[in-house]
Amino acid sequence: MNVLRRISILIILLCPVSALSQTSFYVSSAGADTNPGTKARPFASINKALSMARKTPGAVTIKLYGGIYRLSSPIVFTPADSRKEGETLTLTNVENQKAIISGGVTLNNLKWKEYKNGVWQTGIEGDLIFDELIVNGQLQRMARYPNYSSSSRFLGGTASNATDKEHVAHWKSPEGGYVHALHRFEWGDFHYIIKGVNNEGELSLEGGWQNNRRMGMHPQYRFVENIFEELDTANEWFYDKITKVLYYFPPKGLNIKTAKFASPQITHLIEFKGTEANPVSNIDITGITFTQTLRTFMQNQEPLLRSDWTIYRGGAVFYNGAVHCRLADCTLHNLGGNAIFFNNFNRNCEVSGCLISSIGASAICFVGDPKAVRSPSFEYNEFVPLPQIDRTPGPLTNNYPADCKIYDNLIFDLGYVEKQCAGVELSMCQSIMVSHNTIYDVPRAGINVSEGTWGGHIIEYNDIFNTVKESGDHGSFNSWGRDRYWHPDKNILDSIVTTNFELTMLDVVKPIILRNNRMRCDHGWDIDLDDGSSNYLIYNNLCLNGGIKLREGVNRVVENNIMINNTFHPHVWFKNSNDVFRHNIVSTGYQPIGIKVWGKETDYNVFPDSVSLREAWSRGTDKHSVYGKLSFRAPQKGDFRLTDGSIAFSTGFNNFAMDSFGVISSKLKLLAKRVQFPTVIAPDNMNNNEIIDFMGARVKNLNTLGERSATGMDSMRGVLVVEVASGSGASVFLQANDVILSFNYKTINKLRDLLEARLSVIGTTTEVIIFRNQKEYKKKIEPGNIK
Incomplete structure (x- = not known):
């Protein structure tokens, strides 16, 4: 036996059976279902190929030639289409040809x-x-x-x-x-x-x-x-x-x-219809474009427990009862409702490498069954009486998504119809990894966690910006924690947490990790943990504009984050919250609301000036914190690592990588919009002639005799408006050569005063006093114009 023949036999013996038995069926819009489905004689319909795949053992690939495949009803994968591990059923394109699955009809x-x-x-x-x-x-x-x-x-x-x-x-x-x-x-x-x-x-x-x-x-x-x-x-x-x-x-x-x-004529293009007992397993969809589905805003009726959300359980690609199924390298655009929806029981599924844009509602949703929730409530003011609360930790059933992965997706231009939407929505699910996604141009949150059920999520290396564009009081990352212990009356809630602390962790049984993300929100907070959000580990995040907010909740550890031109916003904490805020860099003094007890530890942080640090000392926090000039390596290029010798290192702060945010595939990187890096404003590097952006206006300290003369001011005070961009938030109430004297009921003598006053405005009507034509004018600004 010669050497080549021996090698051939060895390869056959070592090769998996599934690889040897792999079958391909071809589909073309110019084909015929009476054809054998070969490369030369393809089928006309995907359903015909799918019916043949059901009869074929081993790994099967359905390959679509380039063209538009218009559907009058969704393509449905059932347990009959399930495959063994290593024998995947794959729906894909032919040699990178553009295969489009559309829910629209040609007129x-x-x-x-x-x-x-x-x-x-x-x-x-x-x-x-x-x-x-x-x-x-x-x-x-x-x-x-x-x-x-x-x-x-x-x-x-x-x-x-x-x-x-x-x-x-x-x-x-x-x-x-x-x-x-x-x-x-x-x-x-x-x-x-x-x-x-x-x-x-x-x-x-x-x-x-x-x-x-x-x-x-x-x-x-x-x-x-x-x-x-x-x-x-x-x-x-x-x-x-x-x-x-x-x-x-x-x-x-x-x-x-x-x-x-x-x-468009239909709402769903692809459906996976399985159950926990009989799932749809090992099916991949790759390289396909999905487009043209109906809007679903009038079907969006179901409340997601006590969050602000209601939901329509559906999407262009709809998973129910799927296990080890994958959507990869696909394009989803011009869709009237949700793009991708994981409903109830789903395990070990993945969405990766996808381009998702021009979506009427949300991009990717994971939503479990409310019947899996113990002691559920369904509206903000509802609650279960304390003696009736089920005290068993975790879910009641397995009917929810878990252990799934959202990786390397480019997501933008969402919510052109529905504004309560997100790039990734997590509700009644567990252990979802959201990693290396770029999300921008959304009306509300980039990533939203509707409640604590049941935690375990890892949210890392995402690049999220241009968020909360058509709403208010929200963040690039937003969460609520209105879990079974939570009560709408704060006094009652305080009592519950004081006397029944163990209830706070019954739903969020695993910590939620928020790490190594870059976020910028110009209309709210970069990270917003609202209403009882608990059991979070938040570290190594770069916050470019909106800072970090923690409202009532327990067991949050926030450390080693950088907040550019903003700060920490603690709101109405519990006496025994166990919250920790340490080793963080803030750009101005904290902005507390209703805080009497500052958690387990608030210390070893870095402030921009002595005034901010002394304010913290006066509250009894930050005994070991420091202040000083913060020199970043290349902030204009997005590198906010501190230079060697920074005083911040004395507190235990550590630099973290600045080049790993967002999508990683070269194709998506080329398409992705880039976040705008802010000009770093700090007392130690702000000079009297510096001009900064403020809500679309260019402003500076009023500090020369010529400026005083031109404006008619009585003294060197206030902030001078140099220029106002047309259509900006500032254009509603400012003109060039105005002097801002007061903003949000705070006297403005210099730029720092104006920036700090702006930080305290979140979703409320405010007041500005300006000096114009040698007269003072008082104006009210609606929240929608505070950009």
């Missing part, structure tokens, strides 16, 4: 003709859903008032009179229209369908269930859509269900007769 046989005032019309064949219109791959807008404006912070433009009787009187048949609004306190949003107009000329509405804190619509931040009379600008459309006529206002340059029109 054919359109006979466009001019209607009037720039609007065109065409009849529509068949019974189609018109919830969204996509033209040449771009999402268009339902006819709306006010018209969409990309420069508006909230909802693409709002008007307080959008639902007024006087405005409604101009509409002939508003039934089927929608009212969209922010929550009264900017804690998410509400949506309503218009059922008609009552005898008083007011709209009859149905809805308003999309937020678990039902306090009504914001009086100003609201708009209406799907109203024919509001079709008055380019890219808007309206579909008349009775006459089956589509009206569209094309933009300049669009050839309406050659443009490609499509409309």
